[in-house]
Amino acid sequence: MLNRRSFLNQSSLLSLSPFIPAFLSQTASASAAQKDDRILVVIQLDGGNDGLNTVIPFADENYSKYRNKLRIEKNDIIRLNDSLGFPPAMQAAAELFDDNQLAIIPGAGYPNPNRSHFRSMAIWHSARLQSAEHTGQGWLGRACDQRKQPGNITPDAVFVGDSNIPAAIIGRRSNPIALNDERELMLASKFTAPDNPVTEDDLQNFVQRSVSASYGAAKQFAASAKNRPSDDSNYPNYRLARRLNLIARVIRLGGGTRIFYVSQPGYDTHSAQKFSHERLLTEFSRSLKAFLMDLKQAGLSDRVLVMAFSEFGRRVQENASAGTDHGTSGPVYVAGESVRSGILSDYPSLVDLEDGDLKSTIDFRCIYSSLLTSWLNIDATAPLGGNFKPLKVVA
Known part of the structure; x- marks a missing residue:
């Protein structure tokens, strides 16, 4: 029986919920997700x-x-084919490409591109072009809404980071959470789970069962941390790598979450770009490869795809500050054992520019459409607000 007093009596337990890893516990969830669900x-x-x-x-x-x-000097470029190549900083990504685990999609963008960080990111997150449709809900959140089952407390999406949950994974009914680092889970593992109540109060039963199972899941995570290999699957010492490492460890525990999201900041390179961009690409490339190697060692590589994108590219002409200003289209990457490796779209022309910018050769929603329908097995029409011809990304 639910009443105001019994609800308020649970406030101390409810206030803990953002910090307790219920998504790790299969016993805390009524989820029908199977262990072989794609991620x-x-x-x-x-x-x-x-x-x-x-x-x-x-x-x-x-x-x-x-x-x-x-x-980048021609002799330093890592050649992918007769016309395109990676900078030396992308050596690890080039190795994934050679191993048929990386798809490169140049020229991804959208009609009438916008050079504002806020507006363009809202378009990529929502898969909607009009600002009136930027309601705080995103393409992955809407996709999760379609699969949401009553009573399922497993988060549909997990954002690993210390900023706000991105709109891309927020839906009307879906349940995304943010997780900064493993210290939150380790802290929860040190507490003793409350006894399950014997009461007629449905809310109290639900909350305490969930919290109890969550504490148990935190202890399970702590034990897995204690027993994991000392080399930590050779992850490099980057923030992005540490967050991908945490995602891999959560995936191993099989809690049923199918969407994970992480951000790597720093790409707004208006000045002195050369060295900062090299550092960023090295971090991205090496972290991605380490993550995929970790999943392979865990026997999970056939279940996980990674998509990397940016809200826009940069101007074709470098600026006077040895940097680049806001542009339009740019490359998207999809990586994993199940990807259709290769260069999957045309490279934009450097002659036929639009106001000094590269013209897009593929709508980014065609990539989203493929990932939703061919990988996650979710109808893409509602999440994307229309029908977009899927680009064949999955092998």
């Missing part, structure tokens, strides 16, 4: 990645024309 991990390259210096059209003489100070 999507999204990496947001925050700030606008310079795609021209990430997937480099080295065979086009216009590249050197537009990039005097910032160009």
Whole structure:
């Protein structure tokens, strides 16, 4: 029986809920998710990645024309084919490409592109072009809404980071949570779970059962941390790598969450771009490879795909501060054992520019459509607000 007094009596337990890993506990959930359900991990390259210096059209003489100070010398470029290559900072990603675990999708964008960080990110998060439709709900949150089952307390999506939960994973009924680092889970593991009540109060029963199971799950996580290999699957010492490591460990425990999200900031490279961009790409590339290697060692690599995107690319012409300003289209990456590896879209022309920007060659919603329908087995129409021809991303 639910009444105001019994609800308020549970406030101390309810206040703990954001910090207790209920999503790790299969016993705390009525989820019908199976252990072999596919998982999507999204990496947001925050700030606008310079795609021209990430997937480099080295065979086009216009590249050197537009990039005097910032160009990567041809002899240093890691060739992917006869015309495109990676900078040296993307060595680990090149190895994934050679191992058929990386798809590169150049020229991803949308009609009438916007160079505002806030507006463009809202478009990518919501899969909607009109600001009136930026209601705080996102394409993955809406997708989770379609699968939501009554009574399921397992979070549909987990954001690993210390900022606000991104709109991309927020829906009307779905349940996303934020997790900063493993210390939150380790702290919960030190407490003793409350006894399950014997009462007619349905709310009290539900809350205390959930909290009790969650404490048990935290202890399970702590035990797994104590017993994990000392080399931690050779993750490099980067913040992105540590967060992907945590995601991998959560996936191993099989709690049923199918969407994970993480952000790597720093890509707004208006000045002195060369070294900062190299550092960012090295972190991204090496962290991604370590994550996929970890999943393979755990026998989970066939269940996980990773998509990496940025809200826009940069201008073709470098600026006077040895940096690049806000542009439009840029590359998207999809990685994993099940990806259709290769270069999956046309590279934008460096001759046919639009106000100094690369024209997009593929609508980003075609990538979303493929990941929803072919990977997560979710109808993409409602999440994307229309029908978009899926780009074949899954092998």
